[in-house]
Amino acid sequence: MNDAELVDYAKTLDCIHCGLCLRTCPTYQLTGNESSSPRGRIALMRAVAEGRLDASEPGYGAELDFCLVCRHCESVCPAGVRFGEMMEHARSALAAAVTAPLSVRFVRWIGFRVALRSRFVLARVHGALRLAQRGGILPVLGRAMGARGQGLASLPEIPPSAERRLLAPFTAATRTRQGTVAVLEGCVMPEMYGRVNRATVSVLTKLGFDVLTTRESTCCGALHAHNGELDQARELARATIEAFEKLSPAGSETAQVVVNSAGCGAHMKELGRLLAQDPLWAQRAQRFSDQVVDFSQFVAPRLPASQRLILEGSGEMLRVAYDDPCHLCHGQGIRAEPRQLLDRIEGVTRVEMRSSESCCGSAGIYAMLRPEESQAVLAPKLEEFAAIGAQCLVTANPGCQMQWQSGLARVNSTAQVVHIAELLDRALQP
Amino acid sequence: MALSGTARNELKRLLGPRGVVDSPIGRLAYESDGLALIHQAPEIVLLPRNTAECAGAMSVLASEGVPVVGRGAGTGLSGGATPVEGGALIATARMRDVLELNVVDRYARVQAGVVNVDLTQMCAEHGLFYAPDPSSQQACTIGGNVGENSGGPHCFKYGATTRHVLGLVIVRADGSILDLSEPQYEPQGYDLIGTFVGSEGTLGIATEVTVRLTQKPAAIETLLAVFPSLDGACDATSDLIAARIEPSAIEILDKLTIEAVEASVFRAGYPKDAEAVLLVEAEGSEVEVASTVRDVTRIARARGAIEVRSARSDSERKKLWAGRKGAFGAMGRIAPDLYVADVCVPRTRLKELVRETTRIAKEKGLKLANVFHAGDGNLHPNISYDRRNPDEVERVLTAGREIMALCVAAGGSLTGEHGVGLEKRDEMCLVFNDDDLRAMTLVREAWDPERRLNPGKLLPIRGCREARGAHAPSVGHGR
Numbered sequence: 027m028n029d030a031e032l033v034d035y036a037k038t039l040d041c042i043h044c045g046l047c048l049r050t051c052p053t054y055q056l057t058g059n060e061s062s063s064p065r066g067r068i069a070l071m072r073a074v075a076e077g078r079l080d081a082s083e084p085g086y087g088a089e090l091d092f093c094l095v096c097r098h099c100e101s102v103c104p105a106g107v108r109f110g111e112m113m114e115h116a117r118s119a120l121a122a123a124v125t126a127p128l129s130v131r132f133v134r135w136i137g138f139r140v141a142l143r144s145r146f147v148l149a150r151v152h153g154a155l156r157l158a159q160r161g162g163i164l165p166v167l168g169r170a171m172g173a174r175g176q177g178l179a180s181l182p183e184i185p186p187s188a189e190r191r192l193l194a195p196f197t198a199a200t201r202t203r204q205g206t207v208a209v210l211e212g213c214v215m216p217e218m219y220g221r222v223n224r225a226t227v228s229v230l231t232k233l234g235f236d237v238l239t240t241r242e243s244t245c246c247g248a249l250h251a252h253n254g255e256l257d258q259a260r261e262l263a264r265a266t267i268e269a270f271e272k273l274s275p276a277g278s279e280t281a282q283v284v285v286n287s288a289g290c291g292a293h294m295k296e297l298g299r300l301l302a303q304d305p306l307w308a309q310r311a312q313r314f315s316d317q318v319v320d321f322s323q324f325v326a327p328r329l330p331a332s333q334r335l336i337l338e339g340s341g342e343m344l345r346v347a348y349d350d351p352c353h354l355c356h357g358q359g360i361r362a363e364p365r366q367l368l369d370r371i372e373g374v375t376r377v378e379m380r381s382s383e384s385c386c387g388s389a390g391i392y393a394m395l396r397p398e399e400s401q402a403v404l405a406p407k408l409e410e411f412a413a414i415g416a417q418c419l420v421t422a423n424p425g426c427q428m429q430w431q432s433g434l435a436r437v438n439s440t441a442q443v444v445h446i447a448e449l450l451d452r453a454l455q456p
Numbered sequence: 457m458a459l460s461g462t463a464r465n466e467l468k469r470l471l472g473p474r475g476v477v478d479s480p481i482g483r484l485a486y487e488s489d490g491l492a493l494i495h496q497a498p499e500i501v502l503l504p505r506n507t508a509e510c511a512g513a514m515s516v517l518a519s520e521g522v523p524v525v526g527r528g529a530g531t532g533l534s535g536g537a538t539p540v541e542g543g544a545l546i547a548t549a550r551m552r553d554v555l556e557l558n559v560v561d562r563y564a565r566v567q568a569g570v571v572n573v574d575l576t577q578m579c580a581e582h583g584l585f586y587a588p589d590p591s592s593q594q595a596c597t598i599g600g601n602v603g604e605n606s607g608g609p610h611c612f613k614y615g616a617t618t619r620h621v622l623g624l625v626i627v628r629a630d631g632s633i634l635d636l637s638e639p640q641y642e643p644q645g646y647d648l649i650g651t652f653v654g655s656e657g658t659l660g661i662a663t664e665v666t667v668r669l670t671q672k673p674a675a676i677e678t679l680l681a682v683f684p685s686l687d688g689a690c691d692a693t694s695d696l697i698a699a700r701i702e703p704s705a706i707e708i709l710d711k712l713t714i715e716a717v718e719a720s721v722f723r724a725g726y727p728k729d730a731e732a733v734l735l736v737e738a739e740g741s742e743v744e745v746a747s748t749v750r751d752v753t754r755i756a757r758a759r760g761a762i763e764v765r766s767a768r769s770d771s772e773r774k775k776l777w778a779g780r781k782g783a784f785g786a787m788g789r790i791a792p793d794l795y796v797a798d799v800c801v802p803r804t805r806l807k808e809l810v811r812e813t814t815r816i817a818k819e820k821g822l823k824l825a826n827v828f829h830a831g832d833g834n835l836h837p838n839i840s841y842d843r844r845n846p847d848e849v850e851r852v853l854t855a856g857r858e859i860m861a862l863c864v865a866a867g868g869s870l871t872g873e874h875g876v877g878l879e880k881r882d883e884m885c886l887v888f889n890d891d892d893l894r895a896m897t898l899v900r901e902a903w904d905p906e907r908r909l910n911p912g913k914l915l916p917i918r919g920c921r922e923a924r925g926a927h928a929p930s931v932g933h934g935r
């Protein structure tokens with residue numbers, strides 16, 4: 027592979043080196059080091075493409091790995107730099123060109139090739155983790171592993187198997203029927219947050235939608251793409267598209283695909299681009315991507331103005347803070363809808379966090395791979411959350427939910443962490 | 457002189473392993489500031505966390521005779537923070553603490569690496585703000601603002617950085633510390649602070665800055681006047697100045713800029729069919745604002761504005777400004793690279809000089825967009841180019857020089873707010889003669905006798921006669 031293919035050179039040229047992205051970058055915030063900033067990373071990529079830097083130089087891969095791919099830099103970049111795409115390309119090309127140590131390759135193989143692609147394996151892994159948690163082994167094991175094990179030690183409690191069941195293939199609308207939608211069940215989602223999936227379906231049925239799910243796809247491939255496993259990501263993309271196409275047989279109305287995980291949603295909205303070079307799939311992929319909607323994006327405009335949302339509680343107002351998942355605000359540009367929905371719930375006072383658009387450090391599997399940095403990224407947000415006196419953190423992405431749960435637990439906070447679908451479901455009378 | 461191994465170890469001991477960057481990759485990321493045309497990797501990058509660490513590092517560098525360049529966020533557009541060969545870079549990225557906030561006396565003492573917008577956000581809840589608002593405010597540092605004496609749209613009313621700096625802590629070239637942090641409302645004796653602001657890192661490294669905070673006005677109104685010609689917008693500005701109408705900001709964006717902004721994340725809702733828009737902000741009491749709005753509307757209409765409207769909400773107001781502030785960057789969509797010129801002209805001659813700059817670019821086959829602080833007469837002709845085309849680069853540089861010469865000859869100045877740095881160093885001769893420059897050199901040497909701080913920047917290295925010989929523009933020098 028020549029140097030030029032290691033990076034998407036044309037895209038790096040969009041950067042005019044203005045530096046406006048520096049302050050938003052969590053890794054620059056942590057280190058103050060420009061090679062850990064978006065502008066710095068782009069400069070490194072350019073240097074590789076121009077033959078001034080050897081990509082096998084360990085520092086290069088290290089800077090690519092250190093990035094959370096939160097894409098905050100994209101939201102503030104006036105030149106329209108597409109950092110996420112550049113990063114996917116650079117990581118994937120680097121993985122192909124430079125052989126990682128055997129141990130890393132083994133872990134990646136297990137994770138990406140085996141676990142994420144099989145419901146069976148996912149269920150077993152989570153089952154085992156729960157047993158280890160209940161038996162008190164996991165925290166001990168995690169601590170024994172040192173820094174790398176912190177992720178395990180502070181993993182939120184894995185729900186009992188009764189809660190880790192899958193959604194029904196079909197759930198009928200409970201009110202006057204408005205249409206049919208499909209819901210992405212996800213890979214890790216049913217294991218960790220089956221209740222969020224059920225809340226999602228429940229809200230949709232209460233709004234008058236029949237809900238379909240498919241068991242033929244497990245993982246949409248978002249995690250693979252973000253970590254530079256582009257070939258596998260394409261394979262999983264094709265499987266996902268095919269599975270959802272089957273839900274809307276020719277002649278029937280094409281159901282929109284509602285996604286309650288911001289990371290998956292952002293990725294699925296871009297499958298058209300991922301498969302653009304594949305003549306057999308490019309069109310199908312684009313058609314599919316156009317059908318994908320985020321949960322809030324779908325619900326906000328369809329909630330009748332007359333519909334009251336009431337959160338029954340202690341009688342006191344619940345102070346909630348909404349934390350924008352990176353792949354919802356920066357990846358999909360969705361900021362208003364979740365807030366509109368929360369503002370309609372009676373019994374809830376919404377308070378803004380100034381840092382709501384900065385990354386919480388979850389970033390897919392980042393929190394597992396680099397627990398120390400991940401927690402350092404969350405730290406200032408935990409402080410702000412406490413300072414504004416919020417009692418409940420609302421998110422729209424499972425990774426963030428996990429990250430906040432373990433982060434708040436570490437500081438002994440009693441605040442709850444919920445997905446916006448859960449709160450809406452509670453507030454929406456049947 | 458190269459940095460010895462002992463010195464490197466000493467620096468690592470002082471600043472900790474994370475405070476020293478000397479790997480080839482780490483250094484590569486610091487090759488340029490916002491002026492990407494010039495690059496030079498530093499020998500070593502140092503990231504002190506406070507004044508003591510900075511002073512310690514500076515002593516080590518002094519004993520080694522190594523040149524030192526200060527750096528904030530590296531958003532400067534004149535190469536002020538570009539490293540020098542074999543030199544060290546001292547960056548303030550880990551000096552981001554607010555040390556004191558005094559809302560009664562309305563000042564704040566901050567570390568030099570605090571980002572401009574963070575300062576303003578921090579005091580917002582007390583009804584205060586930090587007035588200088590460069591378009592790069594979401595990233596640039598207070599230290600960098602001090603280095604460049606930066607301005608921004610609202611500096612039309614409030615004045616540039618120098619009017620808002622009340623105190624400084626400075627680490628000098630030899631590593632000694634000069635503590636001038638007590639807020640000074642009137643300079644006593646020689647005005648050291650005034651001398652330091654705008655010195656572009658040639659006199660010392662500021663580690664702490666005491667800044668004046670300004671009270672938020674009771675009322676604000678933002679007007680957008682839409683013009684069918686750029687001339688009309690320029691004329692309206694000249695009229696506003698002549699009529700002594702004092703809004704807090706007067707900005708002009710031309711058609712090319714509007715198109716770029718509307719295609720970017722900073723989409724502001726500027727009408728795409730306009731040839732130019734005038735963005736005006738009025739601040740003060742309700743009565744003052746209402747009267748300014750009436751005057752501006754009348755004058756804009758008289759100069760042919762097809763529409764004059766006010767921002768209907770706070771969020772629309774913010775959007776209009778975000779669009780203006782994102783304009784440079786948004787131009788990056790037009791070509792891979794962007795040269796931002798920065799000159800001042802007499803405000804009575806705006807129309808004519810804007811036309812001339814456009815002509816210069818056109819003659820050289822270059823694409824030029826105009827977005828500028830019209831109220832201050834501070835033009836920013838933006839020329840887009842592709843650095844991989846050496847011929848085009850040369851044409852851009854020539855156009856830049858011609859534009860500077862033109863404005864100086866018309867009674868304007870070389871730089872409005874982006875500083876001299878490397879880019880305009882030799883053009884200083886257009887404005888100053890050898891005697892002037894000698895006086896400046898004496899000031900510089902009083903602070904830094906060895907001239908190790910940001911060498912090769914700001915003041916021409918050779919005498920002006922030689923510099924003029926190098927690329928003499930056809931226009932005579934200003935004085």
Ligand SMILES: Cc1cc2nc3c(=O)[nH]c(=O)nc-3n(C[C@H](O)[C@H](O)[C@H](O)COP(=O)(O)OP(=O)(O)OC[C@H]3O[C@@H](n4cnc5c(N)ncnc54)[C@H](O)[C@@H]3O)c2cc1C
Nearest residue numbers: 528529530531532536591597599600603606607657662873
């Ligand atoms: C998109 C864009 C828009 C811009 N808009 C404006 C604008 O509206 N108005 C304006 O005035 N400028 C503007 N600029 C230019 C630039 O942002 C300013 O000059 C800014 O003040 C530089 O701050 P910085 O922290 O990036 O400093 P740097 O670029 O890192 O440094 C600037 C200079 O100051 C020196 N310096 C830095 N820190 C210190 C310190 N602690 N002590 C002493 N010297 C120091 C450096 O050596 C250098 O000479 C813009 C730039 C961009 C990219």
Ligand code: SF4
Nearest residue numbers: 041042044045047103
């Ligand atoms: S904001 Fe965009 S153009 Fe500017 S340095 Fe960052 S990535 Fe490059």
Ligand code: SF4
Nearest residue numbers: 051093094096097099
């Ligand atoms: S994606 Fe996030 S972590 Fe990566 S460079 Fe951009 S802002 Fe920084």
